Amino acid sequence: MGTYVVIGIVPLLLIASTILHSVQDYFIEERKKELLSQANVISGQITSYDYMADKEIRDTLEETMLEMSQRHEFRVLVLDSSCFVVYDTGYSDVGKTVLIPEVIEALENKDISRVQENGMVYAAVSIYGSNNTRVGVVLVSDDLQDISDTVSNIAKKGNLILAGLAIIVIIVMVIISQIFTEPIKKMIKVIQKMSEGYFEQRIQVRSQIHNEVVDLALACNQMADQLEKVESTRQQFVSNVSHELKTPLSSIKVLSESILLQEGVPQEMYVEFLHDINSEVDRMAAIINDLLTLVKLDQKEIPLNFKETDLSEMTEGIIKRLLPLAQAKNIQINYDKTKEVSAMVDEMKLTLAVANLVDNAIKYTPENGKVQVNLDGDHQNAFISVSDTGIGIPDDEVGRIFERFYRVDKTRDRETGGTGLGLSITHSTIMMHNGSIKVHSKDDEGTTILVRIPLRQNI
Numbered sequence: 001m002g003t004y005v006v007i008g009i010v011p012l013l014l015i016a017s018t019i020l021h022s023v024q025d026y027f028i029e030e031r032k033k034e035l036l037s038q039a040n041v042i043s044g045q046i047t048s049y050d051y052m053a054d055k056e057i058r059d060t061l062e063e064t065m066l067e068m069s070q071r072h073e074f075r076v077l078v079l080d081s082s083c084f085v086v087y088d089t090g091y092s093d094v095g096k097t098v099l100i101p102e103v104i105e106a107l108e109n110k111d112i113s114r115v116q117e118n119g120m121v122y123a124a125v126s127i128y129g130s131n132n133t134r135v136g137v138v139l140v141s142d143d144l145q146d147i148s149d150t151v152s153n154i155a156k157k158g159n160l161i162l163a164g165l166a167i168i169v170i171i172v173m174v175i176i177s178q179i180f181t182e183p184i185k186k187m188i189k190v191i192q193k194m195s196e197g198y199f200e201q202r203i204q205v206r207s208q209i210h211n212e213v214v215d216l217a218l219a220c221n222q223m224a225d226q227l228e229k230v231e232s233t234r235q236q237f238v239s240n241v242s243h244e245l246k247t248p249l250s251s252i253k254v255l256s257e258s259i260l261l262q263e264g265v266p267q268e269m270y271v272e273f274l275h276d277i278n279s280e281v282d283r284m285a286a287i288i289n290d291l292l293t294l295v296k297l298d299q300k301e302i303p304l305n306f307k308e309t310d311l312s313e314m315t316e317g318i319i320k321r322l323l324p325l326a327q328a329k330n331i332q333i334n335y336d337k338t339k340e341v342s343a344m345v346d347e348m349k350l351t352l353a354v355a356n357l358v359d360n361a362i363k364y365t366p367e368n369g370k371v372q373v374n375l376d377g378d379h380q381n382a383f384i385s386v387s388d389t390g391i392g393i394p395d396d397e398v399g400r401i402f403e404r405f406y407r408v409d410k411t412r413d414r415e416t417g418g419t420g421l422g423l424s425i426t427h428s429t430i431m432m433h434n435g436s437i438k439v440h441s442k443d444d445e446g447t448t449i450l451v452r453i454p455l456r457q458n459i
């Protein structure tokens with residue numbers, strides 16, 4: 001606010017004082033000109049009427065001078081060539097010698113009008129004699145009291161106006177600084193609360209007008225939404241991990257306790273229970289493996305190992321590896337490629353991502369179904385699609401299948417042994433390749449997943 005006031009008032013003061021000085025200078029200049037012209041008039045008359053010699057003319061002229069001096073309120077002195085006062089409208093200096101610089105300059109050189117340090121204006125004009133010689137000087141003098149009175153009057157009024165303006169400026173500045181600083185103070189409070197972990201805090205935006213402060217508040221609220229989302233995803237993730245690991249652990253506990261607490265358990269039961277325990281351990285290992293893969297993908301600072309890769313060869317390899325799973329369910333896998341496509345990819349990670357899609361297609365397709373894998377490309381992208389004639393995904397759940405641990409129907413899924421992390425891994429991998437992934441699915445009819453990968457990467 002201090003800055004605003006200085007910026008608002010200091011220029012006003014400077015302008016006012018400059019104007020006042022200019023007005024004063026103007027008045028003084030005008031006064032100097034006026035006195036000089038009056039002195040010229042008097043000196044002209046004295047010169048033409050031979051004032052110094054003729055007594056009668058001298059009386060008339062002195063009367064005129066007195067009348068002029070009274071009318072204009074200045075003083076007239078007539079001096080001879082030795083600076084001796086011959087006539088003074090103030091009478092007091094008659095007979096004295098006046099040796100001021102203006103008189104000497106007028107006698108020697110040229111007529112002059114000047115302000116002296118004592119605040120008086122002197123106009124000195126020479127009087128010419130018969131043979132054009134300077135025989136005396138008319139000295140007109142005046143004080144500048146009236147001018148200083150006028151100027152100080154203007155200054156008084158100006159100061160009043162200035163004071164009024166200053167008050168208005170201060171009030172306006174206080175209001176402006178309130179308008180700008182109050183919301184910022186509120187924002188700081190809310191942001192401090194957020195930094196303590198209270199992400200539900202929001203800044204109240206009541207103003208309808210959009211200015212930078214309102215935009216800042218809205219941006220802060222958006223950031224808070226995002227933080228809240230991240231926090232709730234994190235909490236959900238932790239609770240999902242715990243839950244997913246707890247289920248196999250509980251089974252292991254129940255299985256092992258039932259063997260331990262029973263006496264004389266037959267050999268076949270041992271084998272059967274140990275077999276079950278073993279598959280639960282496998283399940284836990286699978287979950288932990290997938291989690292580790294996701295964590296590695298999340299650590300963006302670990303760069304992908306991009307290499308020119310033959311995608312056709314890569315896809316064929318995946319299908320070959322998963323063929324036994326398909327054959328076990330009598331599912332027919334077809335692979336078509338429109339052309340040879342090679343791209344800059346991290347082969348290991350992309351293989352895992354695409355394998356997850358083919359694996360899902362086999363898992364979620366009932367026996368005797370069909371899985372179709374296609375590879376295509378243009379001058380910028382490679383396209384891989386995996387379609388199946390499986391159980392499909394309900395419309396309202398399609399958007400969620402990339403979430404960590406999300407499974408469409410848990411009961412359907414238990415027997416498939418999935419972890420709910422496969423598609424998250426695929427999604428993260430495709431995103432890290434700057435590609436995209438889309439799902440088209442119809443419940444009970446089948447699913448198509450379409451992946452686009454750019455052929456080149458800006459590394």
Ligand code: ADP
Binds near residue numbers: 364388392409417419
């Ligand atoms: P999971 O390990 O359970 O397969 P994913 O992340 O790979 O986990 O998939 C998430 C969920 O999406 C699956 O549990 C399944 O319900 C659904 N899903 C994925 N692929 C298909 C598909 N091809 N057909 C039908 N449902 C699918």
